[in-house]
Amino acid sequence: MALRCRCGVALAALMLTTVAGEDRGGGWEKKTKDDGRVVQELKIEAPTLTEEDQYGYNMPDRYRCDSCKAVVFHLDEFLKKGQPKSRRLKAWEYTDLFDETCRSGFKGYGVKLIDGVNALSGPGLKQPDHIAPGGGMIQMGGESWEKRLGEICRKLVYEKVGEEELYEKFRASNQLSQEICFTETSDCKAPKLGPEEPKAEGAAKKADKTRAKRAKGKPEKRKDAAPGASPAPKRAAPPLANAPEARVGVDAFLRSMAVKRGLPADEYIMTRTDSEWEQLIVSLAGHIFTRRASGPMSSVAV
Numbered sequence: 001m002a003l004r005c006r007c008g009v010a011l012a013a014l015m016l017t018t019v020a021g022e023d024r025g026g027g028w029e030k031k032t033k034d035d036g037r038v039v040q041e042l043k044i045e046a047p048t049l050t051e052e053d054q055y056g057y058n059m060p061d062r063y064r065c066d067s068c069k070a071v072v073f074h075l076d077e078f079l080k081k082g083q084p085k086s087r088r089l090k091a092w093e094y095t096d097l098f099d100e101t102c103r104s105g106f107k108g109y110g111v112k113l114i115d116g117v118n119a120l121s122g123p124g125l126k127q128p129d130h131i132a133p134g135g136g137m138i139q140m141g142g143e144s145w146e147k148r149l150g151e152i153c154r155k156l157v158y159e160k161v162g163e164e165e166l167y168e169k170f171r172a173s174n175q176l177s178q179e180i181c182f183t184e185t186s187d188c189k190a191p192k193l194g195p196e197e198p199k200a201e202g203a204a205k206k207a208d209k210t211r212a213k214r215a216k217g218k219p220e221k222r223k224d225a226a227p228g229a230s231p232a233p234k235r236a237a238p239p240l241a242n243a244p245e246a247r248v249g250v251d252a253f254l255r256s257m258a259v260k261r262g263l264p265a266d267e268y269i270m271t272r273t274d275s276e277w278e279q280l281i282v283s284l285a286g287h288i289f290t291r292r293a294s295g296p297m298s299s300v301a302v
Contacts, residue, residue: 046138047111047118059148063111065188066120068181071153073124074105075166076176083170091262094167099290102153109149110141120145158291160185257284 052060059067078101083089089097109122121139157163161184170176181188248256254268272280 045113047113047140049111049118049140053111053118054144057148059152062118063120065181066125067149067152068156068185068187069178070106070109070120070122070124070149071156072176072178072180075101075153075157076170077124078105079167079170079176080174083174088171089167091164091260093262095163095261095287098153098157098163098166099287102150102157103290105153106146106149108141109145110139111145112139154291156180156185261287 050060075098078097079094082093082097106122109120111118112121113119114121122141122145157166161169161180166176169180251269255265258267259265268280268284
């Protein structure tokens with residue numbers, strides 16, 4: 001019995017996916033060797049991963065669209081499970097749902113070979129499996145893909161769309177559509193509709209005349225310029241202003257935190273015991289860490 005495997009690298013986790021065969025036992029192909037012996041052979045195709053695939057912290061660009069679709073799929077799944085039938089979720093409730101999804105919702109993802117090209121694969125992605133008879137597929141996964149998708153999730157929720165806006169989109173139709181990846185985040189490119197417009201011959205002739213004028217050293221005429229007027233000087237772009245964040249006191253900060261989580265403004269400034277204060281601070285620190293995990297934390301002098 002022979003087993004042939006094309007593997008580029010060894011990873012921590014390998015997942016054998018569906019195999020196709022000619023009714024020879026789940027993908028095994030019957031062959032006869034030169035010496036007359038009959039053997040069962042299974043060909044397994046595995047993706048060849050780049051250094052970026054194996055060791056990079058960020059999701060490679062070629063998987064951006066599928067990553068967004070997977071994130072939207074699981075956000076929708078978690079919202080449907082957590083949404084009561086009789087009322088809206090409060091801000092802190094759907095924020096906690098988003099946090100939980102981004103933290104633990106992306107198990108079982110990895111890369112496999114689809115039509116000779118590496119593609120992201122997992123529970124939220126329907127990838128075609130064109131497997132030849134007597135063949136099989138390997139999905140190369142691991143914890144790094146789960147972390148990368150968690151990072152994509154946090155950026156989508158808290159930077160590209162927003163917690164409240166995302167929940168309102170869900171409430172509008174009781175689901176989150178993957179159109180978000182085309183219209184909101186631009187991670188996927190929308191397909192062009194209709195035939196392409198033919199190039200006008202006049203535009204080509206005009207371009208030829210412009211090139212000829214440049215070759216002779218003649219300046220091009222501008223339609224909006226007055227006769228005899230000298231060309232307007234180019235204006236330098238204004239420098240970008242790096243406006244610092246406004247400084248606020250502890251009281252104002254805690255009030256703002258409470259309002260953002262859908263609580264009364266004075267919820268976090270009420271008197272508490274030492275133990276209750278410690279529990280509150282740990283809870284807030286965990287929430288802030290989750291929200292700021294996608295970007296560098298600012299240092300504060302103590």
